[in-house]
Amino acid sequence: MRRRFLNRVGRAVPAAMLLVAALGSMSMAQASTEARVVRMIPGGDLKILDPIQNPSYITRNHGYMIYDTLFSHDSKGNIRPQMVDTYTVSADRMTYTFRLRPGLEWHDGAPVTAADCVASIRRWGARDVSGRLLMAATASLDVVDARTFTLKLKEPFGLVLESLGKPSSNVPFMMPERVAKTDPNQQITDTTGSGPFVFKKDEWVPGNKVVYLKNARYEPRKEPADGPAGGKQVKVDRVEWIYIPDQNTALAAFRNGEVDIFELPQADFIATLEKTPNVKLAADPLGSQGWLRPNHLHPPFDNPKARQALIYMVDQEEYLAAAGFPEKYRMKRCAAYFMCGAPHATDAGGEAVKAGQNLEKARQLMKEAGYKGEKIVVLTPSDPPVQAAAAMVTVQNLKKIGLNVEAQAMDWSTLLGRRAKKEAPDKGGWHIFHTYSVGFDVVSPVVNAYIRGIVRGGACRLAL
Numbered sequence: 001m002r003r004r005f006l007n008r009v010g011r012a013v014p015a016a017m018l019l020v021a022a023l024g025s026m027s028m029a030q031a032s033t034e035a036r037v038v039r040m041i042p043g044g045d046l047k048i049l050d051p052i053q054n055p056s057y058i059t060r061n062h063g064y065m066i067y068d069t070l071f072s073h074d075s076k077g078n079i080r081p082q083m084v085d086t087y088t089v090s091a092d093r094m095t096y097t098f099r100l101r102p103g104l105e106w107h108d109g110a111p112v113t114a115a116d117c118v119a120s121i122r123r124w125g126a127r128d129v130s131g132r133l134l135m136a137a138t139a140s141l142d143v144v145d146a147r148t149f150t151l152k153l154k155e156p157f158g159l160v161l162e163s164l165g166k167p168s169s170n171v172p173f174m175m176p177e178r179v180a181k182t183d184p185n186q187q188i189t190d191t192t193g194s195g196p197f198v199f200k201k202d203e204w205v206p207g208n209k210v211v212y213l214k215n216a217r218y219e220p221r222k223e224p225a226d227g228p229a230g231g232k233q234v235k236v237d238r239v240e241w242i243y244i245p246d247q248n249t250a251l252a253a254f255r256n257g258e259v260d261i262f263e264l265p266q267a268d269f270i271a272t273l274e275k276t277p278n279v280k281l282a283a284d285p286l287g288s289q290g291w292l293r294p295n296h297l298h299p300p301f302d303n304p305k306a307r308q309a310l311i312y313m314v315d316q317e318e319y320l321a322a323a324g325f326p327e328k329y330r331m332k333r334c335a336a337y338f339m340c341g342a343p344h345a346t347d348a349g350g351e352a353v354k355a356g357q358n359l360e361k362a363r364q365l366m367k368e369a370g371y372k373g374e375k376i377v378v379l380t381p382s383d384p385p386v387q388a389a390a391a392m393v394t395v396q397n398l399k400k401i402g403l404n405v406e407a408q409a410m411d412w413s414t415l416l417g418r419r420a421k422k423e424a425p426d427k428g429g430w431h432i433f434h435t436y437s438v439g440f441d442v443v444s445p446v447v448n449a450y451i452r453g454i455v456r457g458g459a460c461r462l463a464l
Contacts (some may be wrong), residue, residue: 035237041250042241043264043384044412046210049199050187052124055169055449056416057438064228065212065239066107066193067173070098070117071165073440075227079165082221082229083112083174083194085147093153096160100147105217106176107198114149118142119180121151121164121172126184128170129449130163159446167228168441169449194218196234206413210241245383245411266385267324286339286439287331290319290386291450292394295431298424300371308352309365313397315357323389342443363401373404377425379433380407381415390434398432 044058051063072082081087085101104112118141125131125138139154151160164172179190191199197212204210220231242259244250247266254262255276265273273279292310294301301307320330334340335350347354376398380391391407398405408430410418415433423429442448 036235037238037240038236038261039240039242039259040261041244041253041259041263042210045207045243045245046204046241047206047413048187048416049191051173052127052170052175053184053187054416055128056412057169058413060169060171062199062210063171063173065195065197066191066199067171067175067195068104068193069165069171069173069228071161072229073165073167073227074229077440079161080226080229082165083117093156093158095153096151097144098149098151101219101221102147103219104194105219106194107192107215107217109217110176111146112174112194113146113177114143116177116180117174118149119177120174123175123180123182123184124170124172128166128172129451130159130166130446131170131172133157133446134160134163162444162446166440166447168438168447196220196232197239208243210243212239213237247383247385264384264386267326267329270326270329286342286443288436288438289339289442290390290436291434292390293419293433293435295425295429297422298429298431300366300369300374300376301431303369305365306369306371309362309369309401311352312358312362312365313401314394316353318357319390319393322393323386337442338445338448339439339443342439344444359397359400366401366403371403375425376403376405376431377429378405378407379415379418379430380409381412381434382409383412386436387412387434394432394434 042058042061044056046058046062048054048056048059049062051059051067069082070084071079074080083100083104085099087096087098089096098114098117100112100114100117106112106116121131121141122135125135134157137153137155137157138151140152141149142152143149153160166172174194175188176190176192179188179192182188191201193199194215194217196215196218198215200211200213214234214237218232218234220233223230225231225233242253244253247269250259250262251265251269251272253259254265292314294307294310296302296307301310316333317330331340333353333356335347335353336342336345337350338344338346352358378391378395378398380395381387395405395407418428418430419433421429425431437450440447442450445451
């Protein structure tokens with residue numbers, strides 16, 4: 001019998017992300033001559049291959065398949081070496097020296113060098129919020145020898161390892177120097193990595209299938225895997241991501257044994273899956289954080305009062321209910337910007353969230369912002385289910401406070417391309433879209449990319 005497991009990996013709306021996982025379609029006891037294949041329905045369609053140029057989680061997950069990192073977090077959040085063998089920190093904590101593990105190779109057989117890592121850090125540092133902070137504090141980043149490089153600070157920066165070891169978007173994945181020298185604002189075309197799998201580019205069919213093969217050159221660390229850190233033992237020969245945008249079709253494929261992993265099933269499937277034999281539902285205590293992102297470049301949300309109106313418009317519990325989460329999986333109201341239950345949690349500044357929805361206040365603020373009935377474009381994805389539900393709640397509430405709303409439907413991958421547009425909404429731009437962050441992406445100022453948006457007036461946290 002095939003064994004299936006339902007693992008809830010959503011981190012903050014405790015069921016904001018779901019992962020239904022099964023063992024591969026063959027028993028591990030089968031003849032070794034047979035390829036061991038795992039098939040997964042991903043939470044979205046992979047269209048962008050560059051995890052440095054694009055922070056989407058589907059692209060991040062692709063990155064973890066084919067790349068490796070210098071450091072990573074274990075399951076308790078501690079920083080552990082990954083590609084790094086040893087490192088030293090000077091007494092004044094201004095110079096870090098890193099030495100790579102011996103035997104690291106790229107997929108094409110070339111050795112991983114310190115020059116590759118220096119170039120990769122520089123490219124990541126030009127795009128990522130943590131990377132920018134680290135690069136601003138860095139005086140030099142130099143190759144010492146083939147396996148050793150140094151990072152010297154020009155001013156104290158206590159989060160060097162935390163930045164290099166951040167586990168989520170944008171992850172500082174290491175790439176060959178020739179690839180890492182690609183302009184940070186341009187997508188890479190060469191997907192050579194040193195990670196546990198090799199991307200089978202000739203079998204990639206956007207909108208349908210992504211294929212990865214076991215990297216025979218990969219040398220895992222000796223210690224056991226612990227979160228994204230530790231030894232990554234590859235026990236399958238081939239991984240296939242089969243994109244099935246219709247949730248009911250995806251559920252049927254999983255229950256019929258056609259796929260082994262179902263990422264992000266919609267919440268109202270939970271009750272059915274809980275009753276399915278050999279399915280296990282597990283929770284990540286840190287959770288995820290949901291976001292409504294207004295476009296501060298164009299009216300009306302270039303006015304701070306219009307953005308403030310959105311805070312009073314939302315109700316966290318309403319979003320969770322709309323997504324279909326059973327009551328026992330919903331986190332209660334939380335005003336902590338850096339995640340309730342996390343080390344930096346505080347509800348300072350969260351008075352509006354604590355007070356709850358106030359549509360009349362939101363309506364008044366929009367009036368004070370000078371809103372005069374202009375069309376508001378809300379990007380409404382068909383997937384993943386949580387963002388789709390959140391968008392529809394927002395559309396209805398915007399109408400309640402008197403806005404002229406146009407919901408423009410699209411899949412998540414299309415939305416990712418659309419949100420990069422800076423043109424006015426009537427010229428292909430947008431006013432509002434929804435996204436989310438896993439807990440590790442927002443738990444501290446050094447990793448929280450939305451701080452930059454808030455400083456510039458562009459982000460509005462909705463629900464935890």
